[in-house]
Each structure stands twice: as C-alpha cells, then as structure tokens.
Amino acid sequence: MTAHTLRPATPADCTAIVGLIRELAVFEKLEHLVVVTPATLEHQLFGPRPAAEAVVAETDGQVVAFALFFTNFSTFLGKPGLYLEDLYVQPAHRGSGLGKALLQHLAALAVQRGCGRFEWCVLDWNENAIRFYEKMGATVMPDWRICRVTGPALAALGGG
Template sequence: MKAIREARRDDVPIILQLIHDLAVYEKEPDAVRNTPEGLEEALFGSNPRIFAHVAEDDGGVQGFALWFLNYSTWEGVHGIYLEDLYVRPEARGAGYGKALLQTLAGIAAERGYARVEWSVLNWNEPSIQFYRSLGARPQEEWTTFRLSGAPLAGFAGTGA
C-alpha cells in the first residue's frame, strides 16, 4: 500500500541515503556534504526552514520530496520550491513521484500559495517528460545563476 506522509526524525538516515542516490543519478556522486545531524537540525530543529515528505509502502520508504517556502513579490504570497524529488529506480513508474508532487500541490492550494516550482537538469529527459505530463512547463525565459564556493567567499569578502 502506497502512502505519502510528512517525514519524521527517524526518516533522516533514509532521506540522506536517497540524497546520496540522487547525487549519483545526477552524476555528482561526491558532492553531498550533508550529515545526519545537519539534516535533522534543518528538518526538525527549533526553527525548521525545510520540509520533507516521504513515499512509502510495505517495503519501506521509496522516495522523498524536500522543499522550502519561497515568496513572490508580484503575487504577494509564498510558493513552494521543490529542492529534491527522488524515487528509487526500482519504484519508478508506480506513481510515487506523482503522489509526492500532488501532495505539494495540495499544500500550495490549501495555503493559498501561488506556485510550486523546481529545477531539472537539461539532460534529464525522463523527468522533463514526466513533469510536462503533469502540466508543468519550463520557465525558458529565466536562467538560474548560482554563486558558491570560492567565488561566493571572494565576493563576500571572506576570502575562504
């Protein structure tokens, strides 16, 4: 039986494992620096800023969605930014990804949020087709920029 539920503290190890699995899938196997303690604090500490839902069945957790709130200055309301959506390869096609996204869409609709948005790697054609099948559309007029690592430290003046 499939179920989508909010993540609990005891899900932290499996969510972190799925984050590592996602990094491997996205061809960045050594990029994850998160720790169980860091993830637990971010999700369940005194001031959580991220949220997670898991998809599970009788075989355990099959996937997860990790998200946080963003804000539209034009709309004047929050939205959901989906940081990660991942379903184990052997569980793909069983509706877990769709159910996770429907859960987030339901939260957005219930709370009056303007949107649910996320990024996908340009080469990830299976995911792109899946998202399009749900009615999601790419924001092709926008380009994502990132400042991180040494450029971030240099620009911040910390020189780390």
C-alpha cells in the same frame, strides 16, 4: 501493485533520506558534491528554525522516495510559493505513481497554504523527467537560468 504511504518526514527518517539523496546524486552524476549527513539534515528539517520540510513515501515499512521543499516568495504575486528542491523515487518503485502522488501532495499543500506558485528545476538532459513534469501540467521555463554562488565565491561576495 504495492501500496505506498505518503507522510511528513520525522527525525527518524533522516538516515533514509540522506541515503536517497546519495542515490539521487549518483543518478545526476553529482555525488562528489554531497556532504549532508543525517545529523545536519535533521537540524535543518527539525531544528529551532527549520529551513525546509520533507515528505517521504513508504512501502512495506521502508522509505523509498522523498520530496524536500521550502517556502519562497514571489514579489510579482505578493504571495508565498512552494519550491521543490528535490524529488527522488528509487528505480524499483518508478512507474508506480509515487512521483505523481508526491507532486499532487505538494500541489495540494501549496493550495492549502495560499501559495501563488509551485516550482522546481529540472536538469536539461533529463528528458524523462521533463516529459513527466509537462504531462503533470508544468511549464519548463526556457528563458530562465539558475545563478549560484558557493564556497569561496560566496565568502568573497559576502565580504569575508
């Protein structure tokens, strides 16, 4: 079994992370929505007011997986939460324990930071991921739906 290393992402990882984001988008059939560049990602992860954080997994010096996350807040708990935006492991490295290791790493980080929740979304057709997450102790919330406003609708709602 190949040894993997988990570590916080650095600015030098942004090109590799964007490559993995593109692979994820192809898998999810959403590649037409990807506009992120290494420069924009670097600004959001490492700029003056970071919007998110990332952890990468390396094998043989190559970034083969990532998890991108940020802090949210639960009004009911009165505590911060950790929200996993995306987790992706390249197909050649699936089944190696990397996905589990990334989730465990982020759960430990959530505990360390005093978070009341660790949560994320999963596509309803991704049965493999749903089974994997449930095996890890996650509850898939059947009664909740994501609401999203983007582009012209966001500008209109914001008064633009």
